[in-house]
Amino acid sequence: MKKISKLYLALLFLFLYAPIFVLIVYSFNESKSKTVFSGFTFDWYIKLFNNELIMTSLGNTLLIAIVASVVSTILGTMAAIGFSKMRKLPRALMMNVNNIPIINPEIVTGVSLMLLFVFFAARMNFEFGMGTLLLAHITFDVPYVVLNVMPKLRQMNPHIYEAAQDLGCNPVKAFFKVVLPEIMPGVLSGFLMSFAYSLDDFVISYFTSGSNSQTLPITIYSMTRRKVSPEINALSTIIFIVVVTVLVVKNILEKRDMKKRNEEILVER
Helix, strand or coil: CHHHHHHHHHHHHHHHHHHHHHHHHHCCECCCCCCCCCCECCHHHHHHHCCHHHHHHHHHHHHHHHHHHHHHHHHHHHHHHHHHCCCHHHHHHHHHHHHHHHHCCHHHHHHHHHHHHHHHHHHHCCCCCHHHHHHHHHHHHHHHHHHHHHHHHHHCCCCHHHHHHHCCCCHHHHHHHHHHHHHHHHHHHHHHHHHHHHHHCCHHHHHHCCCCCCCHHHHHHHHHHHCCCHHHHHHHHHHHHHHHHHHHHHHHHHHHHHHHHHHHHHHHC
C-alpha cells in the first residue's frame, strides 16, 4: 500500500510539473521548433533582455509587486493586531470579511474593482494606470498578510507588551522592541506571499491596468495571442525560478520559527 501511494504521488507530481520542465528545456532550444530540440543555446535569454516591451513590463511588474507588498504588509500587520484585540464575535466577523477577497473568484474581484475605478474616474478625472493597478494589488494582498500574522499573534504571550511598558517603554517603543520581533516571521511570510501573488497576477491586473501600465503576465498573454516565441519560454522559466525561490525562502523562515518555538518550549519545561 505504501509503494502504491508513493507511485501515485510520483505520477501526480509528474503530471503537474512535466509541462513546466518541458518549457524550461525548450527555453534553451536553438531553433523555434516546439517539438524538436536541435541544440543548446542562451540566445533566447539574450533576446529576452533586449526586448524593450518585455523589459518595460518587467519593470512595471517588479515596481507594483514591491510597493504593493510593502504597503500590504504594513496595513495587514496593523489590521491583524487590531483584530487580535477584538472580542471573539467581532473578530470572527472581521476575519470572515478579510477572507472574502481570497474566497471570491478573481474575475469577480477584477470586474468589481474595474467598475469602482470607472465610477471614480468619471467624477475625479483620472485614468487607469499604475495607481489603479497598485490599489488593486494591495486589495488582494492585505488578506494574505493578515492570515500570516494572526497565528503569530495568537502564539505570543499577551502580557509581554504590558510588561515592556511597565519596564519603561512607551507604547511605540514597546511595539517595535517586543511585539514586532515576536511576529516578524509572520510579517515576512505575509510579505513574501504578497510579492509572489502580485508578481504573477493576471486576471485582476487585466481589468485594472491602463495602456501604459501593463504587467508581465498581460504582456505574455498579448504575445501568445499572436505567436508563441521561445522568448516566452525563457521568460516563463525565470518567473518560475523566482516564485519557487520566494516560496522556498518562506518555508525556510517558517521552519526556523518552528524550531525556535520548540526549543523555547523545551527550555520552559
